[in-house]
Structures are given as structure tokens and as C-alpha cells.
Amino acid sequence: MSFLGLLGGSAKSSVDLAELQRKNSQIQYDEIQKVTSSVLGKTELRPKLGIICGSGLGGLANEVKDSQVIPYAEIDGFPKCTVPGHAGNLVLGYLSGVPTVCMQGRLHFYEGHPAWLVTMPIRMMKLIGVETLIVTNASGGLNQDYNSGDIMVIKDHINLTGLTGQHPLVGPNDEKFGPRFPAMTTPYDPELRQLAQETAKELGFSGFMREGVYVKVSGPSYETPSESRLLRSIGADTVGMSTAPEVVVARHAGMKVLGFSMVTNVVILEQDSDKTPPTHQEVMDTANARAKDLQLLVKTIVGKLASTL
Numbered sequence: 001m002s003f004l005g006l007l008g009g010s011a012k013s014s015v016d017l018a019e020l021q022r023k024n025s026q027i028q029y030d031e032i033q034k035v036t037s038s039v040l041g042k043t044e045l046r047p048k049l050g051i052i053c054g055s056g057l058g059g060l061a062n063e064v065k066d067s068q069v070i071p072y073a074e075i076d077g078f079p080k081c082t083v084p085g086h087a088g089n090l091v092l093g094y095l096s097g098v099p100t101v102c103m104q105g106r107l108h109f110y111e112g113h114p115a116w117l118v119t120m121p122i123r124m125m126k127l128i129g130v131e132t133l134i135v136t137n138a139s140g141g142l143n144q145d146y147n148s149g150d151i152m153v154i155k156d157h158i159n160l161t162g163l164t165g166q167h168p169l170v171g172p173n174d175e176k177f178g179p180r181f182p183a184m185t186t187p188y189d190p191e192l193r194q195l196a197q198e199t200a201k202e203l204g205f206s207g208f209m210r211e212g213v214y215v216k217v218s219g220p221s222y223e224t225p226s227e228s229r230l231l232r233s234i235g236a237d238t239v240g241m242s243t244a245p246e247v248v249v250a251r252h253a254g255m256k257v258l259g260f261s262m263v264t265n266v267v268i269l270e271q272d273s274d275k276t277p278p279t280h281q282e283v284m285d286t287a288n289a290r291a292k293d294l295q296l297l298v299k300t301i302v303g304k305l306a307s308t309l
């Protein structure tokens, strides 16, 4: 089906989404503007903060007050969310007094969405007026000192799928979003990271707080022990199938980013281990069990930032 057709545009100027997917090409500024208009047409709110909820972490959206829930299915041109633990709603309202848009459910490459489509909502947020993004995810702990339920402030990432060709910025660059060759020296804002650690300490969370490097793989299979040892050896502390492409696109567009990786399983590094292999149910259950702490942490941080956002 024509993408502009989906957006109610004329057939003459339509862009074929399936054709764009085949070419691995970008949706251009105008098309994203139409997705944005579809959202803004449904709400009076003009969010300054964006949040992406990882697997089993959608409860964060329930912290948003005076909320308005817009299912992705009701937004023109918005792809479907197919993963359990990702509800598939935009939740708009106030978090600690800050106008916020929350993605209760993210898009993943392994669902069949190309990297540029996975990250399209970030550009939509940018056009809505969002300048600060908080990303959360569920992850496997590669660092064997980590425990299930630990919360890692992401200090850097390895966008493994990006490095090997599935990069969200591949395709014609639109300078209205950002430069052709964006630097990624500080993907995660140092001041926000410090604020996160200070706030965690105040809340008595130090015992399960970490700071480290997240590596993004494609999935959907979990890693073999040899793959996990490889990922650990290149400097990653946690592994997951999301987040890094979203952060690259946010940084390309000049947004500030804070990231949290919830360790939902400790990754098995030994061959023929008798440890229990990971399941998505375990991932969601562990995320749910620690979700309230992450919610309080994020809410408190946003409260401290409120006057600056």
C-alpha cells in the first residue's frame, strides 16, 4: 500500500512503503511530518521529553499523569508493534510536571522493520518538539559480576548491526534532521548519567546500579556461548536487540539521551552449561519485578530536570 495513501495523501505524489523497504531507503522529512501531524491532531500536549519503554517496562507509561493513550494503529503511517511486553501505544501526559510522550512499546529490526523504520518514531518525537530522550531496555548481563534485576546506566554502546551495515542513517541524508556524518563520541549525556547515579544513590538503589556498555545485536535468537564471549571480549557489559539505533538517530538530530539497561538474565558464557537458557517470559518477569524501582528513578530524575526541559 502507498505510504502517503496510508496518510491520506494523493496517489500522484505517493511513496510506496513496500518499495522503500525493498530499497532500504529512508522515509523523508515530509512523510515523517505527516506522521507527526497525525499525532498532534489528536492531542493538545506539546511534549518536551520522550521515553521509550523496553520489554516488560511499559509500566513507566503509567506514571504519566493526565494521560492520553494513542494506539500506534490509530496513527497514520505508524508501524505495528508485535512483541509481547510492548503494548504499542503512545502515552502523552505529564511526568513530574514535564510534558512527555512515552512509547509504550518499541519497534525492532527482528520484527521485519528496516533500521530506518525502527527509528522513525525518534524523528517524529523531534518534530513534536522533544529535545531529551530517555531510553530503557531489557538485556542480558555479559558482565558476570552483574545480577538479574541490576539497572545499568548506559555510558556507551556498540551498534554492532550498524557497524556491519544495518545502520538507521543509511540512505539519502536530510540535513533538516542532522549532518551526513554525525559524531557519536558522547551518545549518552555525561551530566544526565551523573544525575542518574546521584539520584539512584539518594533512593538507596546503589546496590543494584551499574554503569557500562550495551551492545546491540539483531536477534531474535539469543546468543550462543561463543557469541556471548565474543561480545564480552569487545567490551560490552549487557546485550540486547534494540536501543542503539534509536540513540544514533536521536543524537543525529541533536537530542540529549539518557539510557537504562535492565539486566533480566545473566548470559551463559560456558558451552554445554546446565544453567537455564533465557526465555522472553523470564525477561519480562524480571523486568516487571524491578520496574517499580526504575519508574521511581526515572520520575525523580525528570522531576529534578523539570525546570530545564
Ligand SMILES: O=P(O)(O)O[C@H]1O[C@H](CO)[C@@H](O)[C@H]1O
Pocket (backbone or CB within 6 Å): 053, 054, 055, 083, 106, 108, 136, 137, 138, 139, 219, 240, 241, 242, 243, 279, 280, 283
Ligand atoms: O530491548 P527490549 O525491547 O527492551 O527487549 C529485549 O528483550 C527482547 C528479548 O527477550 C528483545 O526485544 C530485547 O531487545
